[in-house]
Amino acid sequence: MQKIATIIGTTGVGKSQLGVELCKALGGQIINADAMQVYRGLDIITNKMPLNERQGIPHHLMDFLDPEEEYKVTEFKRDATQCIDQLTKEHQLPVVVGGTNYYVQSLLYQNSLIKDEQTEDAYSRSPSPEPMPELDALQTTELYSRLQEIDPIMANKWHPSNRRKIIRSLQVYYQIGRKQSDIIKEQQEHHQIHGSQARFKSLVFWLYADPSKLNPRLDDRVGTMIETGLFDEIKQLRKQVLLGQVNIPGQDLEIYQRGLWQAIGYKEFDPYFTALETNSTDQDGLSKIREECTERMKAATRRYAKRQVQWIRNKLLPTVWNSQKSDVMVYLLDAGDLKEWDTNVRQKAIEITKAFQADEELPVPQDLSETAKTMLTRNHIQDTQTRILTWKNHTCPVCKTDKGDQVILYGDIEWEQHRKSRWHRKSIKNKKLEEIKHKHSLEGMVS
Ligand SMILES: [Zn+2]
Structure with a gap:
C-alpha cells in the first residue's frame, strides 16, 4: 500500500506551512486538496501560500483551472491518485494539504463517498435540485406538521422553526419519493456493512487551534487580505460576471454555489461593490458599508472554520475509528500557540512521519498533548447518521x-x-x- 501524509484542519491554521516543512525535512511534494486553490491566479481570495514561502517545494493540483471551470470531486480523486503514483515512483513523500473536506475523504477512503455524495445531494446541499413554490407558500407550522406525518424522525430532528431544513426534508420526499430518514438509515447500514476501505496508508495531521486563539488570527488575516489586494481580485471576478464570461443560468444566488465564486469574501463584499459601481453612496456611507462587509467576511470565515472542525469530528474521525484496520492514523497537533509552533507542530510532525516511513511503532495519538487527549475522545463523537437517528x-x-x-x-x-x-x-x-x-x-x- 502506498504511503501518504495528509494535513487537515481549519482555514488559517497553518496547513500550507506545515506541508512545506514536512516536504523539506523528508523529501516530499505537496498535493493540493483545496477546491479554491485549484484556480489559477487570485491568490489572495483563495488563500494560496505565496510563492516565496513555498521554498521551492512543488505544489501539484494548484493554480491550473480557469475561474469559470468546475473541478468535480471525481476529477480530483483521479488526478490526485495519479500524482501519488508518480511521486511514489520517484521516492517522494506525497503530502496532501487539504482544505476541502470531501476532497480529502474521497481520497483517503474507497467507497465512503460516492454514496455519501448522492445522499448528501438529496438532503443537505443547497440550493435544492428543484424549488417547490407550493411549499414556499405554506406557513412553517403547516410544513412542520406535514413533515411530522411524512417523516417523523426528521421532524423530530429539526427545530419546528427551522423552515429551511423542514422544506428540504419535504423536498426529498416529494422529489425522490423516499423518506429522508430512510435514506440516512440505508447510508448508515451501508457504512456498517462495508465499512470504509482506506486507499492508502495515511498519516493524517489535524492542525488544531482552539477557537479563542484561532478566531483573532482569522480576523487579522481578513485585514491583511484587504490590504494586500483582495479588492482587486473581487473586481476582476465581478468584471468576468459582467462581461458574461461566466455562464450562469438563473440568478445571482446560484453563482455563489459554484466554482471560485464560493470563495469567502466575494459574496460578502457584494453590497460594497454594488454601492461603488452604482455611485449611490457618499464616502461616509461607503466606508460604513465596507466596514459591515468586512465584519460579514470575518463571520463567514469563522463559520467555515467551525464547519471544518465539525466535519473532522463528525465524519472523518468516526470513519477512521470504525474501520477495522488502522491504515489511517489521525494525529492532532496543537497549533494554538504560534510561539510553540516549532516544538508542538513542526518537530512532532517530522518525528512521527519519520517513524511512519520507517515502519516503526507510532505513538498513541491521545498521548501527544492535552489538547489531543481532549479532542480525540470517542464520547460525543458520532457520525451524522447516528446523530439524526438517535436524536x-x-x-x-x-x-x-x-x-x-x-x-x-x-x-x-x-x-x-x-x-x-x-x-x-x-x-x-x-x-x-x-x-x-x-x-x-x-x-x-x-x-
Ligand atoms: Zn430548565
Whole structure:
C-alpha cells in the first residue's frame, strides 16, 4: 500500500506551512486538496501560500483551472491518485494539504463517498435540485406538521422553526419519493456493512487551534487580505460576471454555489461593490458599508472554520475509528500557540512521519498533548447518521416560558447547555423555595 501524509484542519491554521516543512525535512511534494486553490491566479481570495514561502517545494493540483471551470470531486480523486503514483515512483513523500473536506475523504477512503455524495445531494446541499413554490407558500407550522406525518424522525430532528431544513426534508420526499430518514438509515447500514476501505496508508495531521486563539488570527488575516489586494481580485471576478464570461443560468444566488465564486469574501463584499459601481453612496456611507462587509467576511470565515472542525469530528474521525484496520492514523497537533509552533507542530510532525516511513511503532495519538487527549475522545463523537437517528428532544421539568409553556430543548447538546444555564438553576432554586414554603405552611396547619 502506498504511503501518504495528509494535513487537515481549519482555514488559517497553518496547513500550507506545515506541508512545506514536512516536504523539506523528508523529501516530499505537496498535493493540493483545496477546491479554491485549484484556480489559477487570485491568490489572495483563495488563500494560496505565496510563492516565496513555498521554498521551492512543488505544489501539484494548484493554480491550473480557469475561474469559470468546475473541478468535480471525481476529477480530483483521479488526478490526485495519479500524482501519488508518480511521486511514489520517484521516492517522494506525497503530502496532501487539504482544505476541502470531501476532497480529502474521497481520497483517503474507497467507497465512503460516492454514496455519501448522492445522499448528501438529496438532503443537505443547497440550493435544492428543484424549488417547490407550493411549499414556499405554506406557513412553517403547516410544513412542520406535514413533515411530522411524512417523516417523523426528521421532524423530530429539526427545530419546528427551522423552515429551511423542514422544506428540504419535504423536498426529498416529494422529489425522490423516499423518506429522508430512510435514506440516512440505508447510508448508515451501508457504512456498517462495508465499512470504509482506506486507499492508502495515511498519516493524517489535524492542525488544531482552539477557537479563542484561532478566531483573532482569522480576523487579522481578513485585514491583511484587504490590504494586500483582495479588492482587486473581487473586481476582476465581478468584471468576468459582467462581461458574461461566466455562464450562469438563473440568478445571482446560484453563482455563489459554484466554482471560485464560493470563495469567502466575494459574496460578502457584494453590497460594497454594488454601492461603488452604482455611485449611490457618499464616502461616509461607503466606508460604513465596507466596514459591515468586512465584519460579514470575518463571520463567514469563522463559520467555515467551525464547519471544518465539525466535519473532522463528525465524519472523518468516526470513519477512521470504525474501520477495522488502522491504515489511517489521525494525529492532532496543537497549533494554538504560534510561539510553540516549532516544538508542538513542526518537530512532532517530522518525528512521527519519520517513524511512519520507517515502519516503526507510532505513538498513541491521545498521548501527544492535552489538547489531543481532549479532542480525540470517542464520547460525543458520532457520525451524522447516528446523530439524526438517535436524536432526542428534552422537556425541562422545571422551567417555563413567559407564556407558561414547558420548555423544550432540541437535542442532547442543547439540553446539556440548558441544564447548566442560569435560567435553569434559578428555576430549580425557586422550585425548592416554593417546596420549603409549602412544607412550612403545612407544618403551620398541623401545629
Ligand atoms: Zn430548565
